[in-house]
Amino acid sequence: MxxxxxxxxxxxxxxxxxxxxxxxxxxxxxxxxxxxxxxxxxxxxxxxxxxxxxxxxxxxxxxxxxxxxxxxxxxxxxxxxxxxxxxxxxxxxxxxxxxxxxxxxxxxxxxxxxxxxxxxxxxxxxxxxxxxxxxxxxxxxxxxxxxxxxxxxxxxxxxxxxxxxxxxxxxxxxxxTTNFKSKVIEWSQKESKEVDFEMLSVSGNSRFKEFHVQITINGEILADGKGATKKKAEQDASKNACEKLKLDI
Amino acid sequence: MxxxxxxxxxxxxxxxxxxxxxxxxxxxxxxxxxxxxxxxxxxxxxxxxxxxxxxxxxxxxxxxxxxxxxxxxxxxxxxxxxxxxxxxxxxxxxxxxxxxxxxxxxxxxxxxxxxxxxxxxxxxxxxxxxxxxxxxxxxxxxxxxxxxxxxxxxxxxxxxxxxxxxxxxxxxxxxxTTNFKSKVIEWSQKESKEVDFEMLSVSGNSRFKEFHVQITINGEILADGKGATKKKAEQDASKNACEKLKLDI
Missing domain, CATH: 1.10.1520.10 (Ribonuclease III domain)
Structure with a gap:
């Protein structure tokens, strides 16, 4: 004081x-x-x-x-x-x-x-x-x-x-900030389903790359996404997956 | 309250x-x-x-x-x-x-x-x-x-x-924590001298390396030092240099 x-x-x-x-x-x-x-x-x-x-x-x-x-x-x-x-x-x-x-x-x-x-x-x-x-x-x-x-x-x-x-x-x-990928994984664990993140393609040159990632649930295609890094593509695909699965984000 | x-x-x-x-x-x-x-x-x-x-x-x-x-x-x-x-x-x-x-x-x-x-x-x-x-x-x-x-x-x-x-x-x-290297560089700038950090040798294998670094002032050898990384060796050499130059640390 x-x-x-x-x-x-x-x-x-x-x-x-x-x-x-x-x-x-x-x-x-x-x-x-x-x-x-x-x-x-x-x-x-x-x-x-x-x-x-x-x-x-x-x-x-x-x-x-x-x-x-x-x-x-x-x-x-x-x-x-x-x-x-x-x-x-x-x-x-x-x-x-x-x-x-x-x-x-x-x-x-x-x-x-x-x-x-x-x-x-x-x-x-x-x-x-x-x-x-x-x-x-x-x-x-x-x-x-x-x-x-x-x-x-x-x-x-x-x-x-x-x-x-x-x-x-x-x-x-x-x-x-929301980590969409972990949302999808959490959901799959709760529902006991198998989730896979699969890289479909990488295009572009050494300066600009585009990654294309696909998410499958128990082998079935659920969503895909693109981004400049693998992580961003996974995040984009996961965001689309969250929307399709109607998960709270 | x-x-x-x-x-x-x-x-x-x-x-x-x-x-x-x-x-x-x-x-x-x-x-x-x-x-x-x-x-x-x-x-x-x-x-x-x-x-x-x-x-x-x-x-x-x-x-x-x-x-x-x-x-x-x-x-x-x-x-x-x-x-x-x-x-x-x-x-x-x-x-x-x-x-x-x-x-x-x-x-x-x-x-x-x-x-x-x-x-x-x-x-x-x-x-x-x-x-x-x-x-x-x-x-x-x-x-x-x-x-x-x-x-x-x-x-x-x-x-x-x-x-x-x-x-x-x-x-x-x-x-x-003391960054001895920057102490030496500061000193050299104040004194308008040219300081060089020179790697003398790297010995050891892929798991354990030893770097040997030498410091010269206006071309004259002042001190040397060793360490498991280049940075550590420079730090060690700089510490020895600080002692020789009687710099406050």
């Missing part, structure tokens, strides 16, 4: 903010939902390694440590979010869905949605951003780390739930 | 505990430092998939979901622990050290140290445990998940710091 009160005192520093600090504090308030206690943390969070020019004890002062911390906190909060949202799904599904949510591209998109990208662009002042494809997502994780250190776990969790996770298309992600 | 009070009411259930529940509650108190609020969570935490025999909505009732959650919480707490402990180390070091701490073998050992393995052995009642090498570590993660759901983040964090992380030989882990 005393730590929190100390943090609140830090907010009094805001009377000494210069113009750019005032602008950053306002932007943080807009994104995070509350004024920062310790603005330094947020200044660090937007400091990408490529614009970092200070060092201390041989360590470049950049947002990479905050990114490491934010990644772990984000992972924990998303893990719990999915744990609660899907009480009857196994840990394989939860793990897979989580890794699809906290991947770099998804985080990049969210950083743009919440306006973090604008702040980063300002920080880069005309330098070429395109060389750093993941900079938005990386900075979003660093922001999570800053919020965690500044405001503690509960505040940070609320921030992640209400202002980050809300932007995920969880249902869209799940459609591609 | 009201959630916490409700949890406390759950503790009143303890008057109805049967003999084995009483024993479990006492063991949890011993391991976690406080009596459980909701004993059901801990019963679930020690239920390995191989001894699970109930299902609900097609999901086997086992500790795997709790393990998934506990893994994420443990990861976050260890991440912050290292972030604070090593203020001047970069995120590569922190990430690598963390993955060495929360690996299966290290967690197995800690589960044995805190006595969790005894509870698991009782649960298995003479069944063969050796088929499940990671069962102790898995269950430790599930226990973390149970503590988190039962008592919240702050309590769980304290539990992890005081009763799990304390058993890690962090200094021992770090010695093997």
């Amino acid at each position: 005393s730590k929190l009160r100390l943090s609140r005192l830090l907010r009094l520093q805001s009377v000494f903010y210069n113009k750019s600090e005032k602008r950053l504090a306002a932007a943080i308030k807009h994104m995070v939902g509350s004024k920062p206690f310790n603005l330094k943390l947020y200044k660090l969070a937007i400091k990408h390694a490529s614009v970092a020019n200070e060092s201390i004890n041989g360590l470049k002062i950049s947002n990479e440590r905050l990114e490491y911390l934010g990644d772990a906190i984000l992972g924990a909060v998303v893990a719990e979010f999915l744990f609660i949202k899907f009480p009857y799904r196994d840990e394989g599904f939860l793990t897979e869905t989580r890794s699809r949510m906290v991947n770099r591209e998804a985080l990049n998109q969210i950083a743009i949605k919440i306006g973090l990208s604008k702040i980063i662009e300002k920080e880069f002042k005309g330098k070429n951003l395109s060389a750093h494809k993941s900079i938005f997502g990386d900075t979003l994780e660093a922001l999570v780390g800053a919020v965690y250190l500044d405001r503690g776990y509960h505040f940070c969790k609320k921030f992640i739930l209400k202002r980050i996770i809300i932007h995920f298309d969880v249902d869209g992600i799940i459609t591609t | 009201s959630k916490l009070r409700l949890s406390r009411l759950l503790r009143l259930q303890s008057v109805f505990y049967n003999k084995s529940e009483k024993r479990l509650a006492a063991a949890i108190k011993h391991m976690v430092g406080s009596k459980p609020f909701n004993l059901k969570l801990y019963k679930l935490a020690i239920k390995h998939a191989s001894v699970a025999n109930e299902s609900i909505n097609g999901l086997k009732i086992s500790n795997e979901r709790l393990e998934y959650l506990g893994d994420a919480i443990l990861g976050a707490v260890v991440a912050e622990f290292l972030f604070i402990k090593f203020p001047y180390r970069d995120e590569g070091f922190l990430t690598e050290t963390r993955s060495r701490m929360v690996n299966r073998e290290a967690l197995n050992q800690i589960a044995i140290k805190i006595g969790l393995s005894k509870i698991i052995e009782k649960e298995f009642k003479g069944k063969n445990l050796s088929a499940h090498k990671s069962i102790f570590g898995d269950t430790l993660e599930a226990l973390v998940g149970a503590v988190y759901l039962d008592r919240g983040y702050h309590f769980c964090k304290k539990f992890i710091l005081k009763r799990i992380i304390i058993h890690f030989d962090v200094d021992g882990i770090i010695t093997t």
Whole structure:
């Protein structure tokens, strides 16, 4: 508790903010939902390694440590979010869905949605951003780390739930996460039927391949599917099989 | 807050505990430092998939979901622990050290140290445990998940710091984490010298190989090293180089 009160005192520093600090504090308030206690943390969070020019004890002062911390906190909060949202799904599904949510591209998109990208662009002042494809997502994780250190776990969790996770298309992600193949296998075991995944053909050249897979149940053809890898073709065939078998997915 | 009070009411259930529940509650108190609020969570935490025999909505009732959650919480707490402990180390070091701490073998050992393995052995009642090498570590993660759901983040964090992380030989882990090769490269860049890693020989057969690597600075031999992989040999040579160059590690 005393730590929190100390943090609140830090907010009094805001009377000494210069113009750019005032602008950053306002932007943080807009994104995070509350004024920062310790603005330094947020200044660090937007400091990408490529614009970092200070060092201390041989360590470049950049947002990479905050990114490491934010990644772990984000992972924990998303893990719990999915744990609660899907009480009857196994840990394989939860793990897979989580890794699809906290991947770099998804985080990049969210950083743009919440306006973090604008702040980063300002920080880069005309330098070429395109060389750093993941900079938005990386900075979003660093922001999570800053919020965690500044405001503690509960505040940070609320921030992640209400202002980050809300932007995920969880249902869209799940459609591609469901392991249709294991659904088909589970079904076959329950029904004591023999299921076979048979590769019919591989076409294409060394750069683009197409696999064609067929599923038989007790020797009878049930469904087929295609894809750029064997796994994807099996998944596609299994999805068709699930539909034919009217399995809940 | 009201959630916490409700949890406390759950503790009143303890008057109805049967003999084995009483024993479990006492063991949890011993391991976690406080009596459980909701004993059901801990019963679930020690239920390995191989001894699970109930299902609900097609999901086997086992500790795997709790393990998934506990893994994420443990990861976050260890991440912050290292972030604070090593203020001047970069995120590569922190990430690598963390993955060495929360690996299966290290967690197995800690589960044995805190006595969790005894509870698991009782649960298995003479069944063969050796088929499940990671069962102790898995269950430790599930226990973390149970503590988190039962008592919240702050309590769980304290539990992890005081009763799990304390058993890690962090200094021992770090010695093997330090990336000596990048230390040598950093030094050479700072000193504007040309560093070369040269493979001198590979000896051995298909099962056991030994690589021999030599480091030269501006063409002069500085140090050499050996190892079972090219990377290990380079690491060994770099360690010797760091010693000769008297670099801080």
